[in-house]
Amino acid sequence: MGLVPAPSHPPPYEATSTVAATTSSSSSSSAAAVPFAQQQQTPPSQGHTPQGHQLLAPTTYQHPSLQPAAAQQTPHGTQAQPRSVKRPRPVKSCTECRKRKLKCDRLCPCSQCQKSNRGCRYAADNDSNHNLSDASDEEGTDAGSTARPTKRLATDMRNGGSMGTPGQQQVTAAQTLPILEQLVTRMERIEKHLLGSNSPETTSNHTGGSARGPPEIAPATARGLSIKQGGYRTRIYGPSSPRVMLNLFQEAQDFMRHHNKDPEMREVFASFKKLHKLMRTEFTKSMMPISVFVDSMMPVRKRMVDILPPKPVCDRLVRGYLDNHETLYRIIHAPSFMAQYNAYWDGTLQLEAFLPKLLAILALASRYETKSRGLGRERSEGAHLPTACALVRLWLNNLQGKILAEIDTLQVEVLWFAIVRSSREHPRDGWAQLGTIVRMALGMGLHRDPSEFGSRITPFNGEIRRRLWATIINLDIYVSNDCDMPSTLHEECMTTKPPRNLDDAEIYPEMAELPPSRPFDQVTDNHAQAYAATTLSLRRRAVSLIARLDSVRDWSEILDVAGQLEKHLEHVDYILPRYRPTPDSRKARRWRCRGLLDAHIRTILMNLYRPFVLGSPSAPPQAVRAYLRHSLQMVLGIEELDPSMPEYEEVADLCHSGNKSAAMQAALSLCYYIRAQMRDAQSDPAAMAVQQALSAAPDPSDLDPTAPQLIQSVERVIGFLVQNIKCGDTKDIICLSLVLESVRTPEPRPDEMAHGLRVVLDQCLRAANCSLERLATAQPASSSSQQQAYPAANAYPASGNLMGSLADEDGWMFWDGWGD
DSSP: OOOOOOOSSOOOOOOSSHHHHHHHHHHHHHHHTSOGGGGTTOOOOOSSSOGGGOOOOOOBOOOGGGSOHHHHBOTTSOBOOOOOBOOOOBOOSOHHHHHHTOOOOOOSSOHHHHHTTOOOOOOOTTOTTTSBOHHHHTTOHHHHHHHHHHHHHHHHHHHTOOOOOHHHHHHHHTTSOOHHHHHHHHHHHHHHHHHTTSOHHHHTTTTSSOOOSSOOOOGGGTOEEEEEGGGTEEEEEOTTSHHHHGGGOHHHHHHHHTGGGSHHHHHHHHHHHHHHHHHHHHHHHHTOOOHHHHSOOSOHHHHHHHHOOOHHHHHHHHHHHHHHTSSSSOOSOHHHHHHHHHHHHHTOOOOTTHHHHHHHHHHHHHHHHSTTTTOOOOTTTOOOHHHHHHHHHHHHHTOOGGGGGSHHHHHHHHHHHHHHHHHOSSTTTTHHHHHHHHHHHHHTTTTSOGGGGGGGSOHHHHHHHHHHHHHHHHHHHHHHHHTTOOOSOOGGGOOOOOOOSOOGGGOOTTOSSOOOOOOTTSOOTTHHHHHHHHTHHHHHHHHHHHHTGGGOOOHHHHHHHHHHHHHHHHHHHHHSOTTOOOOHHHHHHHHHHHHHHHHHHHHHHHHHHHHHHTTOTTOOHHHHHHHHHHHHHHHHHHHTOOTTSTTHHHHHHHHHHHHHHHHHHHHHHHHHHHHHHHSOTTTOHHHHHHHHHHHSOOOTTOOOOOHHHHHHHHHHHHHHHHHTGGGSOHHHHHHHHHHHHHHSSSSOOHHHHHHHHHHHHHHHHHHTTOOHHHHHHOOOOOHHHHHTTSOTTOSSOOOOOTTSOTTOOSSOOHHHHTTO
């Protein structure tokens, strides 16, 4: 991917003495004793050794009477003035950071070189020109000339080399370090050699094992590129994409490619193709805006007023949005919005951006809190989502001047993105638009903390900016990870502090000072977002690691980041217990808070493990077990949905739109573990590695499921996708079903796989309320009519033909057309 690979030598060890290491260890122990609720403002550690505990090298001073005559007299016989000689400090930063005067985290490669795609290297230990710090170079010629032979002398003594001529020995003998300092120097060298490449903190503390060799990644299971028309149209897929993960299952892949050879299977795939086209045609037709509002020549605001539901309906939808949607993604301040809402219905509000903001909120609430899911055209039920989204986008496209830099405008942009994200078929939908929102926020300076600008930004507006910025960062990391794409943001340019754990009623425009943040064990309106903001730095580091997986040369960094993410998941279980008794009216909000927060951390963990664990026989056992545990937990989140809950359909719909990709990845991963238990380990090295990892002494938190239990979990995911087949999951269902059939037995047979696929087809037909006779008579819309489904308002730009060439009626181009 054009990234410079990491150098093979380990980075220099950061501590300057064993005293420094002891101080750092004691500080870490004392910090661990602090209750978690009191650590909410402490950002996660980025390095292996806290820089605040490094000790400076002591200054060496000799009394004039103890100095040799050559050092006390000048060539003219005059007495030389005694001076203290500062011991040169060892260089710990890489060469590139020293040259550019950047702050180096002293990893290998360091974060600065990774972000700039530079080759990160450190000066050699015996290189006297580069092994002195900049401070020692500034001491002057005499001090420098005195210090450098001392360093070379210590190096020669450690290497067992000669001490030089007898005359040189007489000059350098007085510059020899004391015995204790020589021992300290030797200990530093030993610690650097041992800890630089295999630190116990990164390989044992968090995961309970040791890594075996460098990570191995098979190119076919790391990424894939869909190429059409000789490279004129391309699309890349990451390691968590079902299209890429299918390469782990050769039998299922071969069955898909050669299904045309069997007449019976050709008929089954043809039925799936017709069903998919029928579902896509109905979905496209349902997402068409009402043309009388979109194509009208009336002002946009007048058209927005015309599609607003009556006030009682608006009251219900606004209340539902504030109760259930303002959890992890905080976009508006509830008391301020309600004051504007009441003023609007009283006819006293003149704010330009309030009407599109209100319409966007009503559309998003209608998506989950109405029976028609926002697609009904009756105003008595709610807002028509496609029309509202088109009008809001049209209003945003027509903005010019200062209003583009207002917080209200940015809030409308984020609300519009949330609507698009919740109502599109593919995870990639909206990812490009999110980049525009990120750059808009950067242009408004939200990435800089309001405290940098003094009293010109009020405390209330400063906290609103922090909340909105945290929402945008969360969306950028989550959507980028979901799409297997790199994040837009870079950490070095951001100084905004995390938002505080406060209720909305505790902050108001007239306040002079913000109250202190509450502990995380106290639930507030901003509870989920305040904690999620403390994990942003670590999640950005994990996403960066996933983006440069080709250059990873050591398991230690992977296990270190994964171990810290594991601790955050434990904190989520503490602040949002999974089985806390909750009234039925609050279950949906609690699921949103816990489900979204857990998914934001767990999906990154899964994507961090996936390319290194599946298909690699050299993965550490603790990583193999951890990936199985997280895959099971992701599937468990779907199994825990309670159909008796009053808002079950709403929560299930939200779970499908937000966690479908992660659930699909988890189910395919469980199939990999099923195959490893079914196959003969002697003939399959990958299966042997999995069996050995699972049979090793597991952690107390590890699960030990059997193959039948894993099969049942995968079947539940298939059933979950089948229930939502109208959202365009046909190809994912085919892929997962065939992979499951290919791993049920040690030696899968084509006829058994075909039978399993026919059973799934019957389930899909029942879920879609369709029959084979209807499929035979259905006439799917042409490509041109699909392109006209979304009007020129640009709210839903056409995403192309999912099925590839519509003219190819003899066979279904399942592989080439997947995801287009």
